[in-house]
Amino acid sequence: MNDEKTVRIDSIGEEYTVRTHRSGLTVFTIPKKRSEIYAVLTVRFGADDCRFRPEKGKPVIELPDGVAHFLEHKMFEEEDGTDSFALYAQTGAFANAFTTRDCTSYLFSCTEGFEENLRILLRSVTHPYFTEQTIAKEQGIIGEEIDMHKTPSETVHNNLMKCLYHVHPVRNDICGSRESIAKITPELLYACTDTFYVPSNMSLIIAGNIDPASVMRVCDEVLPEEKVPMKAVREPLPEPESVACPSIEELSEISQPMILIGFKAPVRNDPEEDMRVTAANMVNMELLFGRSGLFFNRLYEEGIINDGFDADYTSGFGYAHTAVYSVCDDPEILLEEVMKEIDVRRKEYFPEEDFEIAKRVIYANGIIPLDSVEESALTCSDFWVHGQDYLRWHEAVSGLRYEDAKRVLNETLRKENFAVSRLYPCSIPFRRRH
Amino acid sequence: MNQKQDFQYQKTELRKGVRIHTVTTDRFKSAFLSVNFFLPLTLKDYPVNSLLCDVLTRGTEKHPTLRELNRATDELYSLSLNAYSKHIGETQVVSFELSCIEDDFTIGKMPILRDSVSLLKEVLFSPLKEEGSFVKSYVRQEKKNMTDAILARINNKDRYAFYRCLEHMCADEAYSVPARVLPASVARITGRQLTAAHRRLLQEAPVEIFYTGRKSAEEITDMFSDMPLPERRSFAIGSPEPVHPETFRVIRETSGIEQCKLVIGFRTERIKTPLERASLSLFHEIFSTSPVSRLFVNVREKQSLCYYCAGTPDPYKGVYFVSSGTKNSNYQRVCDSVMNQLEAIRKSGVTEEELTLGKKSIWHGIRESADSAYSISVSCLHSVLRNQIPGIGRRIDLIGSVKAEDVVETARSLEPDTFYVLEGGMANE
Numbered sequence: 107m108n109d110e111k112t113v114r115i116d117s118i119g120e121e122y123t124v125r126t127h128r129s130g131l132t133v134f135t136i137p138k139k140r141s142e143i144y145a146v147l148t149v150r151f152g153a154d155d156c157r158f159r160p161e162k163g164k165p166v167i168e169l170p171d172g173v174a175h176f177l178e179h180k181m182f183e184e185e186d187g188t189d190s191f192a193l194y195a196q197t198g199a200f201a202n203a204f205t206t207r208d209c210t211s212y213l214f215s216c217t218e219g220f221e222e223n224l225r226i227l228l229r230s231v232t233h234p235y236f237t238e239q240t241i242a243k244e245q246g247i248i249g250e251e252i253d254m255h256k257t258p259s260e261t262v263h264n265n266l267m268k269c270l271y272h273v274h275p276v277r278n279d280i281c282g283s284r285e286s287i288a289k290i291t292p293e294l295l296y297a298c299t300d301t302f303y304v305p306s307n308m309s310l311i312i313a314g315n316i317d318p319a320s321v322m323r324v325c326d327e328v329l330p331e332e333k334v335p336m337k338a339v340r341e342p343l344p345e346p347e348s349v350a351c352p353s354i355e356e357l358s359e360i361s362q363p364m365i366l367i368g369f370k371a372p373v374r375n376d377p378e379e380d381m382r383v384t385a386a387n388m389v390n391m392e393l394l395f396g397r398s399g400l401f402f403n404r405l406y407e408e409g410i411i412n413d414g415f416d417a418d419y420t421s422g423f424g425y426a427h428t429a430v431y432s433v434c435d436d437p438e439i440l441l442e443e444v445m446k447e448i449d450v451r452r453k454e455y456f457p458e459e460d461f462e463i464a465k466r467v468i469y470a471n472g473i474i475p476l477d478s479v480e481e482s483a484l485t486c487s488d489f490w491v492h493g494q495d496y497l498r499w500h501e502a503v504s505g506l507r508y509e510d511a512k513r514v515l516n517e518t519l520r521k522e523n524f525a526v527s528r529l530y531p532c533s534i535p536f537r538r539r540h
Numbered sequence: 541m542n543q544k545q546d547f548q549y550q551k552t553e554l555r556k557g558v559r560i561h562t563v564t565t566d567r568f569k570s571a572f573l574s575v576n577f578f579l580p581l582t583l584k585d586y587p588v589n590s591l592l593c594d595v596l597t598r599g600t601e602k603h604p605t606l607r608e609l610n611r612a613t614d615e616l617y618s619l620s621l622n623a624y625s626k627h628i629g630e631t632q633v634v635s636f637e638l639s640c641i642e643d644d645f646t647i648g649k650m651p652i653l654r655d656s657v658s659l660l661k662e663v664l665f666s667p668l669k670e671e672g673s674f675v676k677s678y679v680r681q682e683k684k685n686m687t688d689a690i691l692a693r694i695n696n697k698d699r700y701a702f703y704r705c706l707e708h709m710c711a712d713e714a715y716s717v718p719a720r721v722l723p724a725s726v727a728r729i730t731g732r733q734l735t736a737a738h739r740r741l742l743q744e745a746p747v748e749i750f751y752t753g754r755k756s757a758e759e760i761t762d763m764f765s766d767m768p769l770p771e772r773r774s775f776a777i778g779s780p781e782p783v784h785p786e787t788f789r790v791i792r793e794t795s796g797i798e799q800c801k802l803v804i805g806f807r808t809e810r811i812k813t814p815l816e817r818a819s820l821s822l823f824h825e826i827f828s829t830s831p832v833s834r835l836f837v838n839v840r841e842k843q844s845l846c847y848y849c850a851g852t853p854d855p856y857k858g859v860y861f862v863s864s865g866t867k868n869s870n871y872q873r874v875c876d877s878v879m880n881q882l883e884a885i886r887k888s889g890v891t892e893e894e895l896t897l898g899k900k901s902i903w904h905g906i907r908e909s910a911d912s913a914y915s916i917s918v919s920c921l922h923s924v925l926r927n928q929i930p931g932i933g934r935r936i937d938l939i940g941s942v943k944a945e946d947v948v949e950t951a952r953s954l955e956p957d958t959f960y961v962l963e964g965g966m967a968n969e
Binding site for chain 1: 546567568569570605606607610611613614615617618639641644645646647677681684685688689691692693694695696697795796797798799830831832840841844845846847848865866867897899900901902903904907908910911912913
């Protein structure tokens with residue numbers, strides 16, 4: 107192990123220590139006085155990594171949709187037919203995993219047997235085992251998971267992604283489709299684990315009352331003695347700046363229309379810049395559409411929107427967008443109001459006093475989650491995936507300058523780059539069967 | 541909480557029927573506080589109290605509009621201030637909650653808790669009124685929002701299926717009230733009813749206040765000492781009336797969704813003593829909760845029938861629901877598998893290993909509940925409802941005392957009542 111570094115931010119009472127294990131694994135320990143210890147092992151391989159060369163000079167591998175998520179399900183299975191859930195259960199630990207656009211995370215939380223659980227986590231994620239039979243079994247389960255996700259809110263979101271993006275995989279569902287996962291073979295899964303499931307492409311984050319030495323001891327025991335470099339070269343297709351199509355409408359068994367208005371934003375490749383721009387965008391969302399803003403309150407009082415109204419900015423590798431969501435009787439009125447508000451605020455930004463309060467809201471929203479070992483570890487993981495330090499977020503928010511936020515609003519919310527996803531109620535009545 | 545020295549629990553009776561429970565700890569960066577009023581759960585009052593919560597959070601004398609109220613919460617570092625009506629078993633609980641960052645973590649260590657509590661009291665005691673009544677336009681708007689929310693139940697088919705099962709299974713019981721509120725009953729609510737409901741809260745309903753954070757019991761009591769809440773009766777949670785289903789009813793409905801949703805409702809009377817309730821927790825763990833549970837291993841992993849097949853126990857009512865989503869052609873297989881797994885426990889029992897692992901998993905959950913201000917307050921509330929002193933040691937010991945035969949007795953006590961199926965209209969097989 108080497109290059110140990112401790113970062114402490116006194117104003118928010120947080121600290122972490124980061125080390126690099128000899129295998130290449132990045133290890134964060136976040137000390138917290140809690141009963142529970144939460145550990146997450148994150149692999150930089152997510153749903154969007156579907157086009158890559160295993161190493162420079164080798165041919166491009168194109169994956170069917172849903173492979174990263176499928177892998178996540180299969181990593182719990184051991185070669186001897188047991189699964190790691192059964193091993194975790196021996197200590198009463200809770201274990202789970204999830205896949206995002208950019209990464210796959212495996213986690214456990216425990217109040218006893220920490221070292222044993224850490225051994226299970228590191229072993230299971232670094233020892234893949236796949237066969238035709240176990241894949242076939244999982245296709246049934248994931249097929250049901252895919253159907254479970256076909257909800258109105260997922261549909262309206264997925265349709266907006268199809269509007270905003272031409273080729274970026276963010277267009278497609280993280281789980282893939284029944285058809286795409288039918289193409290998965292053991293060879294394909296091994297190609298992914300050989301390429302991406304190497305310690306130098308992973309981080310281990312542990313939050314709670316822990317002894318960092320015990321963490322490194324278990325890493326020494328389980329992980330390779332030498333660093334295995336990650337040689338993959340991601341080959342994403344170039345995504346145009348424009349939106350792919352202006353609108354998608356669909357019918358669904360819902361009570362009221364749903365609308366999701368999206369603005370495709372410029373992608374910031376520099377992690378520091380991305381964090382600053384994200385802070386500015388979140389403050390802008392609060393100013394434009396927050397609960398204490400003029401816009402929300404006027405539309406709420408006029409009955410155009412209700413408490414479910416929401417607006418958010420999201421960015422990842424190769425994509426960035428703002429989405430404004432609402433259930434409303436007349437989506438066209440809301441669309442018109444949103445566009446009008448953006449137009450006005452592009453010309454005349456908010457008063458400085460409002461800007462300072464919006465910053466305070468975003469600042470506080472970043473502190474409360476740090477009470478939880480889970481949220482601390484997952485926030486650290488999410489920032490690590492994007493090459494960022496989660497403890498610098500508060501500084502990015504409190505240090506945000508008025509002029510910068512104003513500039514970012516103009517760059518992010520552009521009329522020429524918007525698209526709309528609408529879902530209307532269909533008239534199929536529920537029928538009772540006897 | 542009594543096990544750990546860094547938590548100090550104190551109960552203070554402000555006056556008869558109004559109690560404050562404080563857990564003082566410096567573990568967290570945020571504090572949580574809730575003021576809870578307890579009432580019987582009835583179809584007449586439940587929607588009125590729900591609407592009352594929505595109207596009370598629209599504006600106060602000092603902050604007359606929603607915008608001014610929200611602005612005040614923003615200035616208090618994004619104070620989360622909510623009022624809502626929920627039910628615990630067949631008791632209605634009207635809660636006013638706040639969650640805020642501790643004074644030590646605001647920029648410049650600005651003190652905010654006292655102002656946050658003042659805002660909560662404003663919402664509760666000084667709502668904006670016109671000519672002695674709640675503001676008509678606020679009532680009208682919140683009625684529409686509540687109606688829209690009721691109609692929107694069909695948007696979430698898992699939740700919809702659960703509510704439909706509840707409606708059928710507990711048709712004439714208070715327990716199903718939240719599922720039976722219709723738009724028409726919201727439309728009928730009058731301003732006078734809202735005023736009466738508000739008065740009832742302030743004058744009659746037993747009150748329990750819970751706080752977890754850095755302040756002492758004395759400081760919190762001081763913040764609430766000026767509350768105009770007169771003496772009232774103390775609260776005691778009642779036992780539900782036992783219900784024995786005559787048959788195992790099957791209700792089938794269809795919708796346009798792709799995945800069929802199913803809910804199986806059971807009843808049990810074995811919830812009367814702490815040991816019986818602990819046995820239900822262990823049964824639930826072994827039967828359906830964990831990834832080594834009977835349903836996860838046999839219905840999901842071995843048969844690949846579904847992604848989820850999970851139970852929900854309610855020890856206050858004595859009901860147990862198993863929910864799943866699967867292909868249309870598989871729902872009967874899922875139901876049969878669930879019943880077979882239940883029968884296996886009834887006949888052959890559970891292994892010592894299952895019992896041990898189940899206990900470890902529940903112990904983990906109990907210990908973990910001391911890790912957030914919110915979950916400590918919630919645990920305290922449940923202890924108070926059961927007339928027990930809050931603390932994790934007692935709960936851990938109780939789970940430890942459950943034997944394999946107790947779990948089998950719980951399995952045997954479960955009587956299948958209703959099998960609700962929401963079939964998908966689009967075949968995917």
